[in-house]
Amino acid sequence: xxxxxxxxxxxxxxxxxxxxxxxxxxxxxxxxxxxxxxxxxxxxxxxxxxxxxxxxxxxxxxxxxxxxxxxxxxxxxxxxxxxxxxxxxxxxxxxxxxxxxxxxxxxxxxxxxxxxxxxxxxxxxxxxxxxxxxxxxxxxxxxxxxxxxxxxxxxxxxxxxxxxxxxxxxxxxxxxxxxxxxxxxxxxxxxxxxxxxxxxxxxxxxxxxxxxxxxxxxxxxxxxxxxxxxxxxxxxxxxxxxxxxxxxxxxxxxxxxxxxxxxxxxxxxxxxxxxxxxxxxxxxxxxxxxxxxxxxxxxxxxxxxxxxxxxxxxxxx
Amino acid sequence: xxxxxxxxxxxxxxxxxxxxxxxxxxxxxxxxxxxxxxxxxxxxxxxxxxxxxxxxxxxxxxxxxxxxxxxxxxxxxxxxxxxxxxxxxxxxxxxxxxxxxxxxxxxxxxxxxxxxxxxxxxxxxxxxxxxxxxxxxxxxxxxxxxxxxxxxxxxxxxxxxxxxxxxxxxxxxxxxxxxxxxxxxxxxxxxxxxxxxxxxxxxxxxxxxxxxxxxxxxxxxxxxxxxxxxxxxxxxxxxxxxxxxxxxxxxxxxxxxxxxxxxxxxxxxxxxxxxxxxxxxxxxxxxxxxxxxxxxxxxxxxxxxxxxxxxxxxxxxxxxxxxxxxxxxxxxxxxxxxxxxxxxxxxxxxxxxxxxxxxxxxxx
Numbered sequence: 001x002x003x004x005x006x007x008x009x010x011x012x013x014x015x016x017x018x019x020x021x022x023x024x025x026x027x028x029x030x031x032x033x034x035x036x037x038x039x040x041x042x043x044x045x046x047x048x049x050x051x052x053x054x055x056x057x058x059x060x061x062x063x064x065x066x067x068x069x070x071x072x073x074x075x076x077x078x079x080x081x082x083x084x085x086x087x088x089x090x091x092x093x094x095x096x097x098x099x100x101x102x103x104x105x106x107x108x109x110x111x112x113x114x115x116x117x118x119x120x121x122x123x124x125x126x127x128x129x130x131x132x133x134x135x136x137x138x139x140x141x142x143x144x145x146x147x148x149x150x151x152x153x154x155x156x157x158x159x160x161x162x163x164x165x166x167x168x169x170x171x172x173x174x175x176x177x178x179x180x181x182x183x184x185x186x187x188x189x190x191x192x193x194x195x196x197x198x199x200x201x202x203x204x205x206x207x208x209x210x211x212x213x214x215x216x217x218x219x220x221x222x223x224x225x226x227x228x229x230x231x232x233x234x235x236x237x238x239x240x241x242x243x244x245x246x247x248x249x250x251x252x253x254x255x256x257x258x259x260x261x262x263x264x265x266x267x268x269x270x271x272x273x274x275x276x277x278x279x280x281x282x283x284x285x286x287x288x289x290x291x292x293x294x295x296x297x298x299x300x301x302x303x304x305x306x307x308x309x310x311x312x313x314x315x316x317x
Numbered sequence: 318x319x320x321x322x323x324x325x326x327x328x329x330x331x332x333x334x335x336x337x338x339x340x341x342x343x344x345x346x347x348x349x350x351x352x353x354x355x356x357x358x359x360x361x362x363x364x365x366x367x368x369x370x371x372x373x374x375x376x377x378x379x380x381x382x383x384x385x386x387x388x389x390x391x392x393x394x395x396x397x398x399x400x401x402x403x404x405x406x407x408x409x410x411x412x413x414x415x416x417x418x419x420x421x422x423x424x425x426x427x428x429x430x431x432x433x434x435x436x437x438x439x440x441x442x443x444x445x446x447x448x449x450x451x452x453x454x455x456x457x458x459x460x461x462x463x464x465x466x467x468x469x470x471x472x473x474x475x476x477x478x479x480x481x482x483x484x485x486x487x488x489x490x491x492x493x494x495x496x497x498x499x500x501x502x503x504x505x506x507x508x509x510x511x512x513x514x515x516x517x518x519x520x521x522x523x524x525x526x527x528x529x530x531x532x533x534x535x536x537x538x539x540x541x542x543x544x545x546x547x548x549x550x551x552x553x554x555x556x557x558x559x560x561x562x563x564x565x566x567x568x569x570x571x572x573x574x575x576x577x578x579x580x581x582x583x584x585x586x587x588x589x590x591x592x593x594x595x596x597x598x599x600x601x602x603x604x605x606x607x608x609x610x611x612x613x614x615x616x617x618x619x620x621x622x623x624x625x626x627x628x629x630x631x632x633x634x635x636x637x638x639x640x641x642x643x644x645x646x647x648x649x650x651x652x653x654x655x656x657x658x659x660x661x662x663x664x665x666x667x668x669x670x671x672x673x674x675x676x677x678x679x680x681x
Contacts, residue, residue, distance in 0.1 A: 148335075155336045157616065157657035159623055160638055161343065164650060167642045248492045252624060255494065258642065275498060279513065283502055290495045298490040 038310035045306030051299035055292065059114060062107025070263040073098050082280045093284035095270075096277035106289050109265040112177060113247050114296075116266070119181045120246035121239050124188030129228075129235055131189060132196025136204065137223050147197070150190040158187040162249065166258045177266075180259055184246050192238050199231035233311040240304035244297045251293050267293050322670055329662040336658040337421075337651075341383045344647060351375060351430055351647050373430070386427070386651065388420015421655065427648040429641075436652040439637065442526060444619075446516055447626070447633030451618045453549065454556040459614070462561045463607065466568025470603065471595060473573055481565075488562035497555045497628040504551060512548050514630040525632065552629040556622055568607050575603035605675050612668025619660040 039045040076099045083094035092102035135146040169179035253259040254268025274285040352370045355361040384390035389409040391399040402408040402415030412418045426436035469478040505513040516525045523529035534541040584598045626635030641649040
């Protein structure tokens, strides 16, 4: 039992422990090769990848086979207000009222939710990295200005403001995926900017950078080719967490009705009326989309933690 | 130390002011606006919308609008003149001196544009439910998280530690609103043990905060407490479960780190008992990072748990926020967001000062 748990948490080595080799051959490997070996040695990384891969497959195949049509609601042969429970032919059951197929909603909603998650992560990490590199590399007044700006953005209770902005955009006819992504990015860049700035500051004064400067390499090239690659670890690690955070925030905001409007299903807005039916015993409407949200968050956290362990230069394995 | 504290307090005030400017700009720059709500209403003529705009001062420049909200401008005059109050002193001075009684600096946050009540009044009436929920759950979650983190940290690698780690890892990934609905489903819908939501039973109890409620509380306190208690169980459980997962992992990690420190090895080589080493040497250093993190829980006490309050229809600050957002109540939103920024600033201040006070390596 303990062994299973340990291997799940990646405490044990790759192949069931055993005595360490005394005369291990000195194999040289690049930092990326080493990171990849460590990532796959702990059980969490591959498990996370397997779960998220299955979810991706389900969402892609499902949304192709069961397309969502907002204007065309099929009429069921048996009509009930609360929807019918899972059975053969409708493995996830039906929603209340319109009796939509929950599996169809989950597959189509997942497409939008995953899109929002990845787009937000790419955008906020891109901007955060840019700000961090500029701030750390140039220092001085630019640095002070950018970091105070980040302080103020961090001071705003972000969920509150995201809700306000999502509501305002919705009122002005947006209500779309794009405006939600924009708001998420606007309030998601600060953490990574601080992190990257710290890394850049640590690397900037190192001898190899000085050598590059002495050789007359242009500042932009130094920043991109010499400094950024050494700050890549934290950037890679923060990516999965940003994806997971955006998916969960979207789910909550759209569940409240302030996010993406109903003609584009997401994992959040397909739940928006499910809770009144939960009280009437319809657990599958919220249960299956909820399970997908939880599994996505869990697998993404697993990947993130495995990446962190794999990319940590202080780790010995 | 005192000098450092004073400097940090000064910086915090400036940052809070900067934040309010930013929020004000965001709300101004966003499409729509207070007057826009009535623009599409066929019963409102253009003249009425204009009068409304003028009455709210929306025709003024953004700088003047913010200045009035802050209370540095007098609302009876236009910009350069309005900086001076009716008594001839600058408007930002206290009411007794300047004669100005509106704006944040004079503890007036304006009126809700949806129901006309003072913003401050609505916020204070929502504060009590939030504090009840937040203080209760924070007490439980912090003590359980420390206990769990210390036990799993000291005995790390054991069966108990590994089981707890897996459970907290899964719970850590749980979105709060799904956990809340899961608990409602199990304990309220299936088992019929606890109420679904709200703060009082609407069938045989007066609403929380009403005069009848306080009257009943003095006559029959047991009934009031048991009713409130049964409504508290699920929201508190939700908050506790969600927060314990992260915090106990954090405590565990820092306990493990401090076990490997050199002063612990010295203590062991001196021949101290394990118990003494654990209590005096490992826990003292191991809990410092967590203690300094306590300040970060402060915004939660005031701002309320938006998600949890929404799910359980808890009439606190979190739900007030959603009401304000849904109705686009700009003055109320400004008030709540300012309170939020203030709470974050105070929380950061507490945690910085605690860090300076607790960690002997930090010299000021």
